[in-house]
Amino acid sequence: MTNLSIENSKKTALGSDLGNDANNRIESLLNSLSLAQKIGQLNLIPIEGKPTSEHHALIAEGKVGSVLKSNGAAQNRALQEIAVSNGQVPLLFQEDVIHGYKTITPVPLAEAASWDLDLIQSSAAVAAREAAASGLHLTYAPMVDVSRDPRWGRILEGAGEDPFLGSLIAERRVLGFQATNTLQTENVLATVKHFAGYGAALAGRDYNIQDISERELREIHLPPFKAAIDAGVSSIMLAYTAYDGTPLTCNEFLVQDVLKGELGFQGLVMTDWETIPNLIKIGVAEDLKQATLMAISNNVDMDMTSNAYTLHLKALLDEDKISLDIIDESVRRVLRLKYTVGLFDDPYLYFDEQRETNELLKTENKQTALALSRKSMVLLENKNGILPLDSSNSNLTKIAVIGPFAKTKADLNGWWFAEGNPEDTISVFEGLDTALAGKIKLSYAQGVSIDKFTQSGADLIPEAIKTAEEADIAVVVLGEEYWMSGEGGGTASLHLPGLQEQLLEAIAFTGTPVVTVIVSGRPYVLTDIAKNSNALLQAWMPGTMGGKAVADILLGEYNPAGRLPVTFPYHSGQVPIYYNYKRTSHTFDAGENDLRYSTTYRDVQSEPLYCFGFGLSYSKFEYSNLRLSSQSMTLDSSIIVSVDVKNVSERQGIETVQLYIRDEVASVSRPFKELKDFAQVLLLPEQQQTIEFVIASDKLGFIGKNLSTVVENGEFTVFVGSDSSTNESLQFRLS
Template identity: 50%
Template sequence: MIPLVSVAQKTTQSSVYKNPKVNSELRAKDLLSKMTLKEKIGQLNLVTYVNENNTTNKMDDKVKRGEVGSILKSNGAKNNLIIQKIAVEQTRLGIPIIFQEDVIHGYRTIFPVPLGESASWNLDRISETASIAAKEASAGGIRLTYAPMVDISHDPRWGRISEAAGEDPYYGSLVAAARVRGFQGTDLTSNTSLMACVKHYAGYGSALAGRDYNIDGFSERTLRETYLPPFKAAIDAGVGSLMSAYTAYDGIPASANSFLLKDILRNELGFKNMVITDWETTRNLMKIGVAANAEEAVKMSINSGVDVDMTSELFLKNLEKLVAKGEVKVATIDAAVLKVLKAKFDLGLFDNPYQYLDEKREKEVLLSKENLEIARKAARESMVLLKNKSNLLPIKNTVKNIAVIGPLATRQKDLMAWWGGQYSQGKSEEVITLLNGIKQRAGKDVNITYSEGIKLDGFEPKGLELIPEAVAQAQKADLIILAVGEEYWMSGESGSISNITLPGAQLQLLDALAQTGKPIVSVVFNGRPFDLNELSQKSDAVLEAWFPGTMGGLAVADVLFGDYNPSGKLTVTFPHNTGQIPIFYNYKRTSHDLDTVDMKHRFANNYLDITTKPLYEFGFGLSYTTFGYANLKINSSNNQQDGNITVSFDLKNAGNIDGTEVAQLYIRDKVSSVVRNVKDLEGFARVILKAGETKNVSITLTPKSFSFLNKDFKQVVEPGEFNLMIGSSSEDIRLKGNYFIK
């Protein structure tokens, strides 16, 4: 009997698809022409190597039968090499596997949670951390990541807000493109790149009551103005794949919605690559009651524009029957398979399927010194100084006794967030804690004590009996550093909460420490905005550290001791309390909007019991220095609808410490044919200034900056007056000017 590998070699020796000089699409078409229907359907089957209960699926025989196109949750060069050899050497056509994984904010080296990283406003750094994640993941054999997540959300109760870039479509679009470029690099065949999969298309951030997977209704205008722009940016950046959402639009599930997947995605946005469902999404069509059985679910999904079925295996089990019945055309299957095959050619898997599966390289790349240094920089750039009463920070040399208090000060896994702590290859023992970071930085001349203070284990108050010991430690100290926040599992997927107050007995601990009269620096570890009202009132300084990742403790210490001047700015609004949700800066203009709070005014767009203003607004973030804005100039060669304009101003570091300011430019259209937002971010500049230095800053605005969707959903620029506002946040506007378009 002739060995199967020899048969494969003989069959394909002269095939076009084996020729690396031919482009990917032609090679994919040639290979497609040689495939049986069963082999085609196998390419649309994405299976999981590790189940949700953490057990391993045996799939060698399945791979040999050609029933597997891609595998997720299979990590490590050694393991993946075994599987890949079966696919390449023991199947008729030798089609390699795409190994896929959730590389959300790092693979082994864990970077800040994406919401935190977005607060850096450093697009180059965001791209760099994605590039490092790609380099590490590809060393483990992974070739596709389910990132970036670009969902816009206005609800901090929704745990997956931690994976996004905040509430603004313009800035979210820039981050989406930066992360795609970082993951994919300039050459997808490189063993240091990953194919990105932008998700979740579309409107997944509109989760009813903040509950994950919960279907909410929204208009076509909201879809187009808020949810689609980051997807368009990712597509324009060349993203290799896209994931459809669990949720629905206009009553039709996203994974069976031809308006979303064909009319908009293919025809309007021009996306030509493969669409992958989310986990079990095809089966979910039955669960939510739009499909009566598996055959109907598969028919709805593939006929609507889905290409790859993740984990349900319903395509594998039902497509042949549907073709036989004439309910799914072979041409439809061919179109889907062609996209999968092209992706494999684009990734270089056919020409060198084993170059990504080198154990030696894997050991060299993961958690390298260079990667850790970038992780430290990314973490400290993401941190946002929310309060600094009497310039308490940076910590002065006169402070000789520091009491570090709170269970999160010694937690390691929690600093990696949901994806980093649960599903990445990151190891908690490699994380530098806040306590260890402070000890390393403070040196021998500073006495550091630690008290757990309370037990943080879920949402219920625990460990109140530990508070007296913490108070005793605090009374002996010159300064208290209090670590507060949430545990890693409390946000992320399925991490929805009803009340955004700090969980457990953390506020009781804070109250007891505040009564000592000692200065308190609160460091917040979290993946979402919290109600920090009481924390802000009772703390002298508040540092939003997010879930900072592997180097988190050292990065916090860098900021606290002044080795790094905080420069982060919020990309999501922090409300005063849960009742203000949803709250965001770019809401629609209203006839009864008031700039000032009048609790007794019965006919205003406000609350009677609380301000309508946020606790900390979009774009907010303090520094150890101060910045001055002056000399606004608006330059334009003409005031026509198709011309660019340049907005320039002087930005001065008015303090005696070097610092970085993120200057933001907002636009308001005074009169428009549809209701528009009170303001929209349309530009920013991240400017590094030495103490006392002044720089002239320029921001270019294009016609797109002034455009909007009219009543017919056409992108237009209407003549008229526009207010231009430049400032340090969406509320802290320093310069104003007007611009007229003829």
């Protein structure tokens, strides 16, 4: 059973007081800096590829405090030597290490599908070790934006649609980056992003400003940030977007009142890429000087890539539009991070080339990546138990591996693959070929081509049909190319790009059983895909070990255990669709076709194709004897919800038991149900185990009329089951 608490975890509260000695050293250094050097500490510049003489000059003059996009122990040491030898403050090196550095793990949405908090933390720890060994101090992760719209490309970078699950994962990823590895030089500083509400992008288009209520902000978008802050995250990145009409860069309510006041964040606040000049584009600043004033007045400490601070802070100070104190306070926060990673004692602490060679892609790292790849994949269909494939079956002699993503490597790594090399990635074809060598013959056909979103490659379909006809089983690997999801990767259509659906239909028509594997960074509409598949596996973008993980699942070496962290729509028109919708005045029962006035669709079902929390296993589990320790509780007490779960199959497997709660009557409209706890349990064949959940008042609170958390007396319904569609429930009363 997964332990949802964080007992004995090392939390590094990087925004808190570092102690008298550290603070004295920081103050001494701060007082020794010239104004130009102070402003330089707030300047974050990109160095993509090899540094130029201009980069060297800026560093030597103290006009740069941090560098992003420069990778490798040797290169970063050389840049650090320039800074130190010229009497400047050592540089802080930063990078987008989102889901692995050299060993690429599944994209974060896929990691969330594992519902395995320990494994997610281990994945972040692997990324931290590799990044730190390559001369990096800070990563721009975790992204904790909650999203309910699969059209938004960056949904792949978060934990899905649920703020509770997202909060647990945010905490673990922060701990994984900052505090899991034994040595200081094996950890990196984490940056939680994008504060706040960025995941509510209008129409699924990235950077598109959406007006959301303060209630939605507090109920959905803020909880994962609070979890990251409570876990000691070092820095926070502000969103490109706006809240209540004011961009985050200059939004004093969210930064001053909420972030620093209510959430108690004391760490560093940075912009996203050129966010300060974006104030001009958005139309709230006349020029860069005004935008700079708005940002620094809002205590935005670090300017990423725009040079706004180096260009305008001195003039703003000379004109008495800002005080030196506000600059000093931002510099202090930069210096605290540099002290935390040891740069005051040894500027070259992270630049060990031998350690870099030993760490990257080492066996232990790949084993963690494989474990997470396997556990993140979600079995969506398995008609007549066609999976797992039995390689010892004499009737199974030839498998056709078909599809534009059967041999792809780069697309398995997804967006934000840091220094990952596609050549190090195991494709699906390679994974099957290695596993079946000498046992079963494999054939291959590309099927169609992927030319952006055009319908191309129809001439390849006949060959795929012939290949399928000559095989006993067809494994068809469909999906999207790595660039189609991720930042800027919004799509209007949620059907697989190109002619992939037509390809699958043609293969299914041959009568050869079809096992479909989906490689994607977002939920697609798989309604027709499911109809034409005997089995369907959502493999996501699974990273370096992805092909082996797929083979392990298809061949039964691993029993699938992934559960969806996001709803898969039945039809694109349902979007946004999610499980924890608010209760309404009319029914949501699509089965009542004679009821005209219902909150349903006339042309398609209202339910999703696959609900939040859904996932199949090769094992079968039965739930029974749902019970409560009491029918009532008080604010100061708790009750225990118990359920018996039995593996009624001949194969051991992992079940994710999920607890949902509904507040029956509240002062504001509440969701139909909300995830409040879960447990993963490994059960042997015919084994039964009692799963217990403790319900205390903290699981019953909500954002009340005054927009603060309240707990109200009344009736509550508790649901326990294998996914969010469960209706097995009991009631209790809080009084």
